[in-house]
Amino acid sequence: MLTGLPTLPEIDGYLRHAVDVEPLPRGPLAAHTVAAELSRLGLAPGDVVLVRLPNCVPMLTSFFGVLFAGGVPVPVPASAGEARVRELAAAFGARFVVVVHGSTRIERHELGCVDVVVLTPGEVPPHEPGEVVIPTSGTSGLLSGCVHRASSLLRNGSRHVRAVGLRGGDRVLVTLPLNYSYALVAQAMASLVAGAHLVISPPPLGAAAYRALLARHRITSTSLTPHTVKTLTGGDWRPGSLRMLTVGGDALEPAVATRLLAQAPEGELYLTYGLTEAGPRVSTLAAHAEPPRLLSSVGRPLPEVRVTVRDPDAEGVGELVVESDTVMLRRTGLVDGRRDDLHAPGRIVTGDLFRVDEGGNLHFRGRGSDFLIRRGQKVSLPSVRRVTSAMPEVVSCSTRVEPGEDGDPRYGLDVYVVKPDPVAAERIRSALVRRFARAERPDHIRVLPHDPERHK
Template sequence: MTEVSATPPMGTVRSWLDLRADLDGDSVSHLFPSAAPLTWSALRDQAAEIAARLSGMGLSKGDSVALMLPNGPQGVLSLFGVLYGGFRAAVINLVAGTEAIGYALSHSDALVVLVGEAQLDLLLAAKGAHDVAARKVVVGHDIRWPEGTPTAPLDELHSDDQALLMYTSGTTGRPKGVLHSHASLLAGGWTTALAHELTDRDRALCVLPIYHINGLCVTIMAPLVAGGSVVVCDRFSASRFWTTCADHEITWFSVVPTIISHLLHGDADPDAATKARIRFGRSASSALAVETQSAFETRFGIPIVETMGLTETAAQILSNPMPPGSRKIGSPGKAYGNEVAILSPDLVPLPPETEGEIAVRGPNVMLGYYKNAEVTKEALTEDGWLRTGDLGRMDADGYVFVTGRLKELIIKGGENIAPREVDEALYSHPDVVEAAAFARPCKIYGERVEAAVKLRDGATVSRGDLILLCEQKVGKFKCPDMVHVMGELPKGPSGKIQRLRLAELTTQPERHEPKHKKNQNTVEATRD
């Protein structure tokens, strides 16, 4: 059994893929529910072929190659092929919308786009929204290279060469292109492997899209660094989740709180052998409600390790220790492989139990924002701290407790209200599957608190009951004035609820309208 090193990985994705192929060539690296598996040697050989073909198209080290591919064999092969060649992998979020996709394709300076057959219409629409110069290479069962495309030698690679370009969700403005080197990309996989004590005997389950940093670094890069293997699913399915874990002998999985909530409220259960085999489940991308975590562990007997990460840090920065280590429920844990501090408004580290902005420094931090020196300067301090935009405090043991987002704070009558506090009050009710509090402009207070929820099938709780529950748990001042019941809350590609979209997606009734007015989008209840 091989354990992960205590120091950050040196080298490049190419050198690590060569190492895996040389040491563990016949071992399975990637499995797929409906396709043949890949071994490390097959992955390396096919990645090298893709890299050589791109070089044969005239691309040089550092040129951008866009990837418009879903989870699957060709998505994995194409990603590694671009990285192996030393090209900049501009990974495109397939659910970002045509405007954002067109912007990313144009802004990334992509010379070639590897696009799946099912994504051709999306590419055409994106080209209609922006001027996209990239040459199209269609990817089906095989890659359809332009006729006569030769193979060509590859440039030498270094750890500080650019590797990945991934765009933020852009919920507060234009998406920002986060730029990672080979070193920071590998370090992103390493922080996961280090915190979760991964070995070459582990097998991960990936149900998150690999065009998002969580899916890419946690479940694709971590096995590259630690060894082992990963089952890559095209998407999350509540009905197939535990069966997939059983069929492929999964030892750990990485999901988001909404998935944990859906599994908790589902009808399926893992068998005894599967529960015994799974060492842990990993939660990230947004805060996990205390009640949801406790209920999941009670029902399924599988520990959930809450973590925290960012696109700018190649995913993970914080993690709770592995059992039997002390997991502090309600905290995404402490730093592994990087430093984390709480900064004051003048960017000075604060003492324990003092609220401020969470900042991180380490080998997994991005190079910067692509073609945006001004925003990069705002995000990265002179002494190397990345400002996350998250508010929190750190206890004496080094565990961080997130209290909110700077941009998501609800400022009511001059008082700051962290929406997460309201979220957790709502999640404490067993009928609530998803919940998010948000701000609504208000003439009296500047902003007031509202919330949106998704309820389980057969739920009997009323909106008024939920408002009363919040009032009991967080007090009248922080209690939502209105609760919106929705079929689904808006989410990004990782499953994270997009809180800042809720005000525009929910209807605000006029004050003379009766309570419990129903419309095509939501049902509201107004607090007296």
């Protein structure tokens, strides 16, 4: 048994009642079945297993099945192509990958609605059973991850349950990607702790589909990012059965929060802040119960989470430092950008700029680290530059960031080559489009001549 987690039969019993809006073919899957198959295939304690599945109950059963087999699960997006999966496997030293049945051409072992693929592991530091790796492409690179204990993620989920008042009778809709810590911990694990009923869906296409989904499944609780608040609520939040909405992943503009509260004064709106490195939830504001002046904040830290501001300026704005027993153990994989953010066990320097008011509320003021949030997803600019610079004909590259009309930042990529021509430019653009996920792709790519004097 893994300390601090429910038993495997309890996990299977709970997930048996979860609902898949778009179930995978070939029926349901149990966590104990996944655990048994991995053991049969020779999984050793601490072996890394990539779980590349869409938003569905089998994603969670596979995740917990890996844990209870003694492995280390790594949830990755189903949209990751085979090239990205191979890179992730090499970076994390993965021994197996769980994929949708028949979704790739490589050798596989069929297991109902999913397949298990055996890989040749790379050279990486060993893991301990009970650990989890959550990829963090935005903050530390496209092929990096945070190592957590599964028990500390569940503990963080428990604190989130208390902060937002999630109940056993709630019906929780998960549309955010389960490979992100926000959905995995603050929705799936939190629902497990509370005994709430899970409904899992791919992201709905538009506001009408979203509202129909809420009504059809009598949803009482769900979570969105600021980006999906705008796209899925269509500027109008009518709760119906929906009792509470939590927003995280980035700061929600006070004007949008004010509009949501005015449209549904009987609803509960929680604004949250967190980051995968911290396990992930850090603070919560019960926006419906606080004065309007606090809508520019993300509330106060959760119990047993301590925050300080490092090197504050004259207005009290500085880099936020978080101390908690749910902070990541370490980084793994290929780390780009910041490497010194884990200053001590349980203490993380976030790279985010905050002011803490006299009531202890956190007010977001910007980002000090080299990443963007676009369409609700983090993008690591150091990783973009590293991948681009590694192309054979590229001498160097740089990124340019500018505000977008829809509130999302835009960025351009300048690629310097010895002798640019239309064919080379198109070849480079095509390669970069294939290499990056949609949110990671530059808005503009310029292929320019390398000037040795300028680039000394």
